[in-house]
Amino acid sequence: MNDSMTPDAVSNEYVYQLDRQNVFHSWSSQGNLSPLVIAGGRGCKMWDYSGKEYLDFSSQLVNTNIGHQHPKVIAAIQAQAGELATVAPAHANLARGEAAKRILAHAPQGFEKVFFTNAGADANENAIRMARAYTGRDKILSAYRSYHGNTGAAIVATGDPRRVPNEFARGHAHFFNPYLYRSDFWASNEEEECERALMHLKRVIECEGPKSIAAILLESIPGTAGMLIPPKGYLEGVRRLADQHGILLILDEVMAGFGRTGRWFAFEHFNVKPDLIVFAKGVNSGYVPAGGVVVSEPICRHFDDHMFFGGLTYSGHPLAMAAIVATLDTMEAEGIVDNADRVGNGVLADGLKQIAEKHAIVGETRGVGVFHALELVSDRDSRAPLPAPAMAKIKGALIEKGLLPFVVENRIHVVPPCIVSEAEVEQGLSILDDVLSTAG
Numbered sequence: 001m002n003d004s005m006t007p008d009a010v011s012n013e014y015v016y017q018l019d020r021q022n023v024f025h026s027w028s029s030q031g032n033l034s035p036l037v038i039a040g041g042r043g044c045k046m047w048d049y050s051g052k053e054y055l056d057f058s059s060q061l062v063n064t065n066i067g068h069q070h071p072k073v074i075a076a077i078q079a080q081a082g083e084l085a086t087v088a089p090a091h092a093n094l095a096r097g098e099a100a101k102r103i104l105a106h107a108p109q110g111f112e113k114v115f116f117t118n119a120g121a122d123a124n125e126n127a128i129r130m131a132r133a134y135t136g137r138d139k140i141l142s143a144y145r146s147y148h149g150n151t152g153a154a155i156v157a158t159g160d161p162r163r164v165p166n167e168f169a170r171g172h173a174h175f176f177n178p179y180l181y182r183s184d185f186w187a188s189n190e191e192e193e194c195e196r197a198l199m200h201l202k203r204v205i206e207c208e209g210p211k212s213i214a215a216i217l218l219e220s221i222p223g224t225a226g227m228l229i230p231p232k233g234y235l236e237g238v239r240r241l242a243d244q245h246g247i248l249l250i251l252d253e254v255m256a257g258f259g260r261t262g263r264w265f266a267f268e269h270f271n272v273k274p275d276l277i278v279f280a281k282g283v284n285s286g287y288v289p290a291g292g293v294v295v296s297e298p299i300c301r302h303f304d305d306h307m308f309f310g311g312l313t314y315s316g317h318p319l320a321m322a323a324i325v326a327t328l329d330t331m332e333a334e335g336i337v338d339n340a341d342r343v344g345n346g347v348l349a350d351g352l353k354q355i356a357e358k359h360a361i362v363g364e365t366r367g368v369g370v371f372h373a374l375e376l377v378s379d380r381d382s383r384a385p386l387p388a389p390a391m392a393k394i395k396g397a398l399i400e401k402g403l404l405p406f407v408v409e410n411r412i413h414v415v416p417p418c419i420v421s422e423a424e425v426e427q428g429l430s431i432l433d434d435v436l437s438t439a440g
């Protein structure tokens, strides 16, 4: 860092240079990065040091469900810091117990306990470990179109291409999950896609050896892969296949859970109950890192007299737990899940439909709640994905006009905080409409 750069002169340029000279970034080759400088935020807005404002339609990494700097959550973290800033996981702690109780209150009947982790990846890691210990089996089946996190087993459970350079853990196999717009099964409607995807999974289970499979791990609605809402009957069919072979079902709710789809858990849209629920992100909007596994009764009983070989120094960290308690209480009190349902399935879904009809560059829009994706194509008939340079240009134009998007491959994921207002949705959609008009 240049010696003349002092914190007295905080500016976009100072923070940018500080970052570029000292910070090693995720999922990137480091040479050619240009991180956007963010100074602060409130609600759905963020701003930089020059005062330029952005409407956050990314919820950062799809985690700030309650919006930025909610005063009740900030106050709860501050109060907990004043009382007890850290405590070992083996001790009983008020904030941890209250957080677990609140999470269980939103889980279906039959869930008994919560194991806390630092984030989503290690939550999947521990769910996988529980499933292996419980069943005495080793293999985990998961979908190619998925992301489960960046630790040893979680990245190998991930289906997307970030898995390939990280495949060091054994005991994983993958299958194709339903995605009608780009069907791997030559399906032309939801029923065909569902039936064929289940037949394919049945064959994968048979070929991998049903007695060697501990669990099927699935995002209830795959998020990073582009809001791939499973067709009616799919998750129920997966549950049936799992039950036939004594295989556990782990549903990863890290991105889709805690209000994002207009329900507390995304699997509530379907008639399915998992054995383990994995959560993180929205549980406390990421104000303090936290994740975990909600454990069903039979698995709890197993571990009553079997050792669980797993743990983390910060499991149930009190600052994260206080943030969970305040987040969930505030979401209840302020009707935030209902807001995600009403605004997301109302003005947001309708507006995106209109944008899709208007711009030939949009191949499909899909989603539920505040969990939508616009799939951009260079040709509507062939459905050829819009190439990366064109996507980068669109992303740049959206940011320039004050909208923070979440861009993945050829898609714009439209994922504002669950508190988003109708007026903010109108504002964001108008920027999207503008930018797509010049891109098309």
Ligand SMILES: Cc1ncc(COP(=O)(O)O)c(C=O)c1O
Pocket (backbone or CB within 6 Å): 061, 119, 120, 121, 122, 124, 147, 148, 149, 150, 219, 223, 224, 252, 253, 254, 255, 256, 280, 281, 291
């Ligand atoms: C569905 C899902 N599972 C797990 C993870 C990993 O969570 P984390 O980055 O908190 O470890 C993510 C992150 O995006 C996710 O979307």
